[in-house]
Amino acid sequence: VARTRMVVVGGDAAGMSAAAQARKRRPPEELEIVAFERGRHTSYSACGLPYYAGDVVKDWRELVARTPEEHADQDIEVRTRHEVDAIDLEARRVRVRDLDGDRVVEEPWDVLVVATGSQPLRPPIAGIDLPGVHGLSVLEDGIELRRAVDAGPGRAVIVGGGYIGLEAAEALVRRGVPTALVEAAPQVMNRIDPDMGELVSQAVRDIGVELHLEEKVEAIEGDDRVRAVRTASRTLEADLVVLGLGTRPAVGLAESSGIRLGPSGAIAVNPRMQTPHDGVWAAGDCAESHHLVSGQPVSYHLGTIANKQGRVCGINIGGGYATFPGVLGTAVSKVCDVEVARTGLSEAELEELGLEWEQAVIDSTTRAGYFPGAAPIRTKVLADRRSGRLLGAQIVGKEGAAKRIDVFATAIWNRMNAQEMVNLDLSYAPPFSPVWDPVLIAVRKLAEQVERSLGDRL
């Protein structure tokens, strides 16, 4: 039998999960696996980068789940500092640039996995390329930012109030750097509804971040390095700027090679993670997902999805059978002691889909009210107006609040409605929840709301 050659483009979560799963099923005699990674590192936790910058995690090596050497031990060859800059779908070759030696070679493949990830949005703002302006996307970014923070900057400005921006703000404040955050939208974390987002904005202010909402950055100023960030309303001094403006799928290579993109802008794949091109697969941030509530194609950039898609891809390449059914948009984060989580669709997303919904917002506690350490938890739930089917949930609260989002995610996955959820047999003991868990209090109120509205409208 001829030996098959699997080439992986991108050595992080999705690509290396695919490699590992394929290897598990097919021995080196049958399947050769080579991965090309532009950076110096493989299989690391990008989500851990803000915590490394903030000195919560002491050594960046802890963020690396598997080094190139460890992959080599599994008969997976990884060539770091090697960038694939062209894919020939006909000849089944990739062109690879050695970033250190500056050599270019052509490498053949029988099976290709495109796992190029995502890249930070860098709008054309004057000065965005000045030294002192940091992204926080790959491990090298985290190492550089940590070094910059260690040097003791006088002031920092974060541009963008999404997860990365907020986690970076917390890290800087933690390190004693006076920090401002500029966000163009009226709230931070705009994937949750404004009423819930307000609680997060307050938490950001409470930890001492100077928060400027509804202000767009017009320019980053400085000569040989960054000196300030300018908005329409003010100029904020800064020795250090962190960009957290969101990400987009890194599909430049795919696009220029003729690989088909889906409506979300990410690479189109079927549930087995195959592209329409023979022998070509894609997984992770660069690959499209199906949203299980909206039914729409989406491009989310999360480690969980990347790992799962990589696993499915690798099982299929290895001769097994697996599918990736889709996503709910579940996410969790924290700003110091305030936890935030969401799953399903927000009001803005429902509005855009033309759906009508009922909602409930409730305040409760993470433990029995009388139990020491009982912390506040606000829960918002959204249901289809007619059927009561749960469409989305959001949680903002303190220690122990946010992980409850997983119950909502599991319920939405199973298309449960609020009425049925009320009776869910969830666990209770005073150190863990009130006798009616906040999840149940929320859906109980939501079910009543759905019933009332049906009665009113019929």
Added chain:
Amino acid sequence: VARTRMVVVGGDAAGMSAAAQARKRRPPEELEIVAFERGRHTSYSACGLPYYAGDVVKDWRELVARTPEEHADQDIEVRTRHEVDAIDLEARRVRVRDLDGDRVVEEPWDVLVVATGSQPLRPPIAGIDLPGVHGLSVLEDGIELRRAVDAGPGRAVIVGGGYIGLEAAEALVRRGVPTALVEAAPQVMNRIDPDMGELVSQAVRDIGVELHLEEKVEAIEGDDRVRAVRTASRTLEADLVVLGLGTRPAVGLAESSGIRLGPSGAIAVNPRMQTPHDGVWAAGDCAESHHLVSGQPVSYHLGTIANKQGRVCGINIGGGYATFPGVLGTAVSKVCDVEVARTGLSEAELEELGLEWEQAVIDSTTRAGYFPGAAPIRTKVLADRRSGRLLGAQIVGKEGAAKRIDVFATAIWNRMNAQEMVNLDLSYAPPFSPVWDPVLIAVRKLAEQVERSLGDRL
């Protein structure tokens, strides 16, 4: 219209929830509501009693969710220290004994809710009625136990290693009382499997409890008050004994009145919480539930179930429509910093049903491994051998581990199988979980196990 009279027997979670829900839907002109409660208190958290004894909760009043006066404000009359000792199903009357005045009266009802709860098992052990031997079932028990602990007993013995026994042991150790625990079974918490229970036994020892497994109490010794507990192997000195031998439904009144019991020994009800007797309802610990995994009638005694059943009962009595579909046997507890949870069926229960299963046990961490505060979590999952349908789950771990059981409960409720669960879109950020949540790691291994076994056996 004639005014309907609703009589509730038992003034705790189930009975008072039923009363409150019925009141919400029907005003006092239409529906009179009278509840008779043997004790002095209503609507309190029995689960909080060990924490009051242990001085974690400072005042027993904090455990009371609603006093008789607060119920009265909702036009629900509660007569405390009134015991119903007979029900006449034909004449629609109850006989009520005033425990303070020792008067007996007959009270008519149109609708009767039997919510008599559960009572501690008290096997015929010599000396079990000696002063100094405590139960921990009703609020008065908690107040008495607290008083006894405050008096500074020299040594305590706990009889029985279930939830109550373990929580009482923790309370006593916390208060500085040298404590031994005697359990007849080979492990504590025998509703979880031995391999998981072993971790709990170790936790009990670690907090300084002298643990004696596989020892049955033969007698409680003492003259005017308890002095020691005797097993076949030893005599343990004790100034204070706490019984935690489990509970049974308090159905003496129902049985002697001709109300039908189900196979579990609790009162038989339909999903609306109606008994087969016209106008007679039952809810809470004294009422039977349907187990959604085994399909069997069961009698579990948990505040969550009591509240839900009471709510369903009251909605129906109030003219609404609600059903209680059943239970999964979800439960959670902790022994100092070790958290324990379970849902669905254990191996012993599967065995008894004649089912065959595959299982997986995995060790992971509650947060990303590199994140400060990452605590160990062991997760065990059981699936139907052929379909992979999840049948049960158990968790033992530290801070932040146990509440994950709710994800399993929601998945089992929806009859998910392990293969599908692997792709569940659960939340992830380093302070909250590893990128593969322990729940997913467990079901991933379980799914592989099911596949492997299918392959082997086909």
